[in-house]
Amino acid sequence: MENDSTLYVGLDVHKDSITVAYALGTGEVELLGKIGTTKTDIDRLCKRLQSKARRVCIVYEAGPCGYGLYRQLTERGFDCMVCAPSLIPKKPGERVKTDRRDAIKLVRALRAGDLSAVYVPGVEDEAFRDLARAWAAAKDDLKQARQRLKSFLLLHGVRYTGSANWGPAHQRWLSTHSFANEWQQFAFEEHRRTIEDRLTQCERLEKALREAAVNWRFYPAILGLQAMRGIQFTTAVGMIAELGNLSRFEHPRPLMAWLGVTPSEHSSGNKRRQGSITKNGNSYARKLLVEAAWSYRHLARVSPEIQRRHEGIPKPIVDRAWDAQVRLCRRYRKLVARGKDRNIAVIAVARELSGFIWDISQLAMSLAIPTPNKVLTA
Missing domain, CATH: 3.30.420.10 (Ribonuclease H-like superfamily/Ribonuclease H)
Known part of the structure; x- marks a missing residue:
């Protein structure tokens, strides 16, 4: 032996x-x-x-x-x-x-030594991530149920003249519409019931998630990220739940690579060729990141909603979030002015946004952020 x-x-x-x-x-x-x-x-x-x-x-x-x-x-x-x-x-x-x-x-x-290890979350972190993923799955189911109802109405030539955004007017119109055929009416009602069930499920999961977030160890990071433009409770919870402990990344560049927003490369000799992003890592976190990056195509400003989210947040985090907004909004306009496609410009903004997310989350965890109840009702 x-x-x-x-x-x-x-x-x-x-x-x-x-x-x-x-x-x-x-x-x-x-x-x-x-x-x-x-x-x-x-x-x-x-x-x-x-x-x-x-x-x-x-x-x-x-x-x-x-x-x-x-x-x-x-x-x-x-x-x-x-x-x-x-x-x-x-x-x-x-x-x-x-x-x-x-x-x-x-x-x-x-x-x-040729293997790359994946991050293994703790038991509590994995439980919170499961709850966040269940919420995301329920929202996807709600979106699909609404799309099926729209397709059903379009198939039978039923069109809503206003904006079909599921607002109060749109829902009142759906409640008053009926089909002459009994079987079609039954199918229509079942589509509506499915939407109501999915909506109730989303509300139930969201309430549980907001209550659980307050007791989670990364709750300060969730509050800190909400000080940024384009990152509300949904995005902040989804990002932190998928990323876990961001201190495992020594620098923002490994985080960018983990999110799959770095350019692919095929270089040989004196030739260097870069292609589209790698799309490695977590696809859901990358989706949330890109959706948040689209908000930086407008001029930098602090809206009333962002101002409300700044309440109770330490000034260094608020200042850093404003620096990020100024830089990323300017970055998008410069890229578009140079003739870059809007989608390419947004991906470039998303790559830099991930660096600010890393920085602000680290700063939020190091500072003593109070835990108000505003996130539960935001």
Whole structure:
């Protein structure tokens, strides 16, 4: 037994099974076999691995099974990594994929240091993120339900003459409209009931989220980000829930790369070619970022709504938010004046906006921000 060597372990994790491969130091990679996913199976595996070496490094791919296995292994004292599947090195022309090959590949890549770890949130942070994602999913369902009703009315030649923005006038018109055919009327009412159910669900989740945000450790960052233009409670909660602890980024540039708003590049020799953004990382956080960036296409100003959100926020954060607005609004106008497409200009603004988000969130967490109840009713 070589107790001074490091044991490298690769796990190919599925819902009902885990394929295990390992290598001791620089030795050959061996296949341990396939085990179950119950706590008893994991405990038995841990005992077998502990008997082979003092230091055990384990890796598995991020996937739909979450981080429960990671927490079980770290509690047992193992050095565990959850790697990004999209960044695992792959040989050109490789066409055979099995659980056994995937586990062996993970061992070799872990030993060579070629894997990129994903951020594993804490239990409380993950719970808050689940609540925020449920809220976002409910809003998407509401949007789809409204679109289905509009499509149904258009299919039968029913058109609203005003602005169909689901305001009071639009909803009154929907409540008074009826079809002559009984079956069409029943389908119409079911579409309306679906919208009402989704709207009630959104309100219920939003209320729970606003109450939970006050007790979350990143609540100061949520308040600080709302001092910026284009970032209201919805965007602030979604961004912080997906990003987690922003202090893990030593500089704004890694955050920009994580959000996927940095240009792709294919350079060789003296030629440097940059393309569209990479779109790596979290797509929902990137969507919120770009939506917020569109507000900077107008002239810099502090609206009454932004002024209301500034109440109770320390002056350094408010000043930094104003600096961001002045710079980003000017940046957009300069890019458009140079002939850049509006979408390209907004992406450039979004890239710089992520840097200000990193800065203001760090500043908000370091300052003692009071926790008023205004965010609950905003």
